[in-house]
Amino acid sequence: ETGVTQSPTHLIKTRGQQVTLRCSSQSGHNTVSWYQQALGQGPQFIFQYYREEENGRGNFPPRFSGLQFPNYSSELNVNALELDDSALYLCASSLEPIGETQYFGPGTRLLVL
Amino acid sequence: QKEVEQDPGPLSVPEGAIVSLNCTYSNSAFQYFMWYRQYSRKGPELLMYTYSSGNKEDGRFTAQVDKSSKYISLFIRDSQPSDSATYLCAMSANSNYQLIWGAGTKLIIKP
Numbered sequence: 001e002t003g004v005t006q007s008p009t010h011l012i013k014t015r016g017q018q019v020t021l022r023c024s025s026q027s028g029h030n031t032v033s034w035y036q037q038a039l040g041q042g043p044q045f046i047f048q049y050y051r052e053e054e055n056g057r058g059n060f061p062p063r064f065s066g067l068q069f070p071n072y073s074s075e076l077n078v079n080a081l082e083l084d085d086s087a088l089y090l091c092a093s094s095l096e097p098i099g100e101t102q103y104f105g106p107g108t109r110l111l112v113l
Numbered sequence: 114q115k116e117v118e119q120d121p122g123p124l125s126v127p128e129g130a131i132v133s134l135n136c137t138y139s140n141s142a143f144q145y146f147m148w149y150r151q152y153s154r155k156g157p158e159l160l161m162y163t164y165s166s167g168n169k170e171d172g173r174f175t176a177q178v179d180k181s182s183k184y185i186s187l188f189i190r191d192s193q194p195s196d197s198a199t200y201l202c203a204m205s206a207n208s209n210y211q212l213i214w215g216a217g218t219k220l221i222i223k224p
Contacts, residue, residue: 004156033211040121042201042214043157056211090156104156 004093004105012111013081021076021108025093031055032074033102034066035090043090049074050097086112116140119202119215127223132189136202136215139183143204143213146178148187151199151217160200161187192222 005024013019025032031050035043045058049068063079072093078085088109094102119136126132134148144165149157161176163169163185169176175188185204189196199219203212 040216042117042119042203042216043212044214045211048211058211092156101159101162104158106154106156 004091004103006089006091006105006108008108009106010109010111012113014113015081015083017081017112018077018079019081019110021078021089021091021110023074023076023091023093023105025072025074025091026103029093029095029103030072031094031097031102032068032072033092033094034074034076035092036060036085037088037090037107039087046076048097055097081112083112086110114139115216116213117202117204117215120218121216123219123221125221125223126192128192128194130192130222132192132196132220132222134187134189134200134202134218134220136185136204137183138185138204138213140204140206140213141180141183142206145205145208146176146185147203147212148174148176149201149203151201153198157201194222194224196220197222 007022033048034046037043047057048055052068065077068074088107090107092102092104117138146163148161151157166178166180173190177186199217201217202215205212
């Protein structure tokens with residue numbers, strides 16, 4: 001059973017650019033949630049995908065968008081990057097949208113200059 | 114005021130000590146309470162999950178929820194240097210993963 005993987009591990013972009021982050025969920029998991037974790041802060045929920053549909057969204061602007069593919073892997077896209085978007089982006093997968101166990105990937109660290 | 118407050122630390126204790134980590138919250142609708150451990154450059158790992166009030170024990174870890182005081186705790190007995198990490202509390206009004214998180218407490222266990 002493979003764990004949650006994310007790519008790339010690190011990324012440097014400039015303000016105004018666009019970025020795509022990728023997540024492969026744990027085998028058999030159909031739900032992926034994305035979080036933003038600023039330095040020294042707890043994660044903030046961005047959105048969740050369940051069976052390829054968005055299943056809830058946190059307080060993030062529309063320039064944060066996502067996709068989930070038939071194999072349940074997922075992408076997070078951020079347009080018009082701002083300096084405050086610099087953070088660790090975490091994805092977590094779970095068997096279903098509810099329950100107590102979701103497994104986190106190691107994250108992608110994004111730096112916006 | 115944040116919905117979930119957690120002292121960022123760092124909290125430094127000697128090996129073998131009992132560690133107490135705490136979070137307070139303001140939303141009385143929260144029913145699901147979790148503690149995660151996050152090592153440097155890793156994603157969070159679920160340690161304890163509690164529904165509503167009460168205690169839950171798992172090995173060296175005990176989670177307590179006091180809904181009347183809006184206060185949750187994680188106790189670590191016989192602390193080990195490998196317990197050195199950031200501990201995050203998270204909670205939700207629903208049994209989904211749209212969690213509200215504390216900022217995390219950095220714990221250092223000195224050998």
